[in-house]
Amino acid sequence: MEQDSQNGRPRVVVIGGGFGGLNAALGLANSEVQVTIFDRKNHHTFQPLLYQVALAALSPADIAAPIRTAVHGKKNIDVVIGNVVGFDLERRLVHLEEDLDVPYDYLIVAAGATHSYFGHDDWAELAPGLKTIEDATEIRRRVLLAFELAERESLIEGQHCPLNFVIVGAGPTGVELAGAIAEISKNVLKEDFRAIDPRRARIILLEGGPRVLPSYSADLSASAQRQLEQLGVEVRTNTMVTNIEPGLVDVGEHKIDSAVTIWAAGVKASSLGKALGAKIDRSCRAFVNDRLNIEGHTEVFVIGDLARFEQNGKPVPGVAPVAIQMGQYVAEEIRRRVSNQPSKPFSYWDKGSMATIGRTKGIAQIGKIHLSGFLAWAAWLFIHLIYLIGFRNRFFVLLSWGWQYLSWHSGARLITGSDRLPGWHSHRATDATEERKKAAG
């Protein structure tokens, strides 16, 4: 770092190699600044496809690429694996673990968001969320193992226990997971087992609010629910989860047997927003102005899921296109500042949003255009392939999908790690009678 201050180049520190941070760094490639990206992981993850890894349709390496690979050949960009623990905004220093300080002239904080269990952090082990490659392989492990354990029980013990998958939260992640589990249960796995019929698995999608995909229009929400139900997903809106136990999900009046519980109900921003000393909202997002700066620091930018940016009186959503546009904007703004050009404000251009449901369904909302079913899914596929980072990944994802589509064989059905499921046996001993009868009926 000393070299850079000696050669007089402004030093830009980017925290986070997700969509926001990576686009900010790439936007500054071959410029007059020296960029260093810090991330705890060595890879950029294409989060919108994580659920495909969780459901064994893709391998981790299909949707993740080393950050180094993404910035390959950009001589003014360094990548450092490290954990940022705090800041000294007065002295313009980033504190890393192990008492290391890194100076900056411009700071871009793009540390993203993680699951929020609304104060019930003990639920994390029982109901993993889906934000990282590790989360995805853990969900894959649990889902596949549930089928294996049910097969074992049937073959060896002659028992047929309910095989329920409960997804908490019907935002895009919950809907995509529910649709994908339904697909593999009904289609992919149906010939793999002898003693159990995977098609008898129940997929239960719980939503606290009145409709699924609440960020979409009412007609698309209704369409999404219909498409989910066609796939066999049981959608329960206005249903609040009051507790999660091993093998059980409590929804107030009764308990639902659950072989695998997945959390898709809430996110909170990284704690680095608070560490900046910035004003934060209830989701820990840092308020930023129309230059994406926190108050009082024109050299500190916050972007992506960590930023609370309001446009037309409401906050922009925590989605990849917002993070990408913010990253691109900050790169341009820093270029303007170092070349003494006039500053310009950020504005988000909403190109529309899409959610996929199962193998060939989905919804899309592009301005006033509302698409449902296959057309929405085709649009989704096209857009996601275009955005995927790295030729190799795009090529392999396409092949993997093509093969899967033609053969109905899912490719990456590996169970790695432990062969235990929390509550696999305990859930039999409970008094979840209402649900038992339902499953038996």
Next chain:
Amino acid sequence: MEQDSQNGRPRVVVIGGGFGGLNAALGLANSEVQVTIFDRKNHHTFQPLLYQVALAALSPADIAAPIRTAVHGKKNIDVVIGNVVGFDLERRLVHLEEDLDVPYDYLIVAAGATHSYFGHDDWAELAPGLKTIEDATEIRRRVLLAFELAERESLIEGQHCPLNFVIVGAGPTGVELAGAIAEISKNVLKEDFRAIDPRRARIILLEGGPRVLPSYSADLSASAQRQLEQLGVEVRTNTMVTNIEPGLVDVGEHKIDSAVTIWAAGVKASSLGKALGAKIDRSCRAFVNDRLNIEGHTEVFVIGDLARFEQNGKPVPGVAPVAIQMGQYVAEEIRRRVSNQPSKPFSYWDKGSMATIGRTKGIAQIGKIHLSGFLAWAAWLFIHLIYLIGFRNRFFVLLSWGWQYLSWHSGARLITGSDRLPGWHSHRATDATEERKKAAG
């Protein structure tokens, strides 16, 4: 299982879905017996290519396939994920965890082998071995992380510490790992880092005996050592490891700094050989006769790495072709017995053996034919692709290799899991002076 005893079909229990067990089960497909494969994992692993996963050239799903997929469509074969803990040979029962008993008429034990640390089990955490997909991703994590941590030290702290990779044991696994680490250091990673030069990494291969690949002829051993040295591997024969500490490997008189230590020095058979009550050798292998039966039990077969079978006065090696042939033989022998045909003895047909060194080198010994260099490597590639289970995998491995070969980009360089390395810092504080001087010189 009761069904099967009711319908009168002989019940064959296979323990282990590796090369031996899987070939035994497949050899009994569509026969008059009912087969159940038990494995702790849901997947068959193509162990000869594990080192390619460990060195990030292939993804786990490229070299592993669910056992269910491998026996897809064979109606008389069940697959059960479960942990076998013991046997009751008198009552012909297999004990599973959780107090479950499974009856059999024929038992095939193919539980394989694991690492042996020769009584130093505390070394396992410091020097992982390479037997499973989890092992491979752990080694991948450590190797890639070592380069990342070295880059961070150089960039932020201005320090240049030695970056040594120490592989203990110069059998096929150790030689393949050493060659592959040398290749990625010298070629694949060389443009990825700015502050460090990955080509300065030292790869040290320690062998207790007088030569590498001791199971090969002396001329091929010598050729292998030359090929390794051409790749930059430091080969040290007659070097016994006396202790392993975080960041250090003790070799008697001095200590070697080691960022990543990998164990390829010894294997021992599964404890299930002992659990059978059979006579076992020092590596815990169960002695079997020329029908691959243990003494006194013509209905109990032991095959693969768990079997101690002697031919021409010496034990056959623990390699995939032996396990495959044993599995095929046992299937045929059981078919003969249930149809009251005369029994035949097993004999191993040695088609030769091969080891690969780096990207385009290797050695091969096929009867009296000894190959070295590119020709050996090409033979190795061809044979391995042919044996890989599953069209999809073969297709993807070929593509992945082709792409890697053309582009020099390694495909699956993901670090998942923890961002710590045992002893990463402590090894600086040691008195490994001899090695320090050597590294500095």
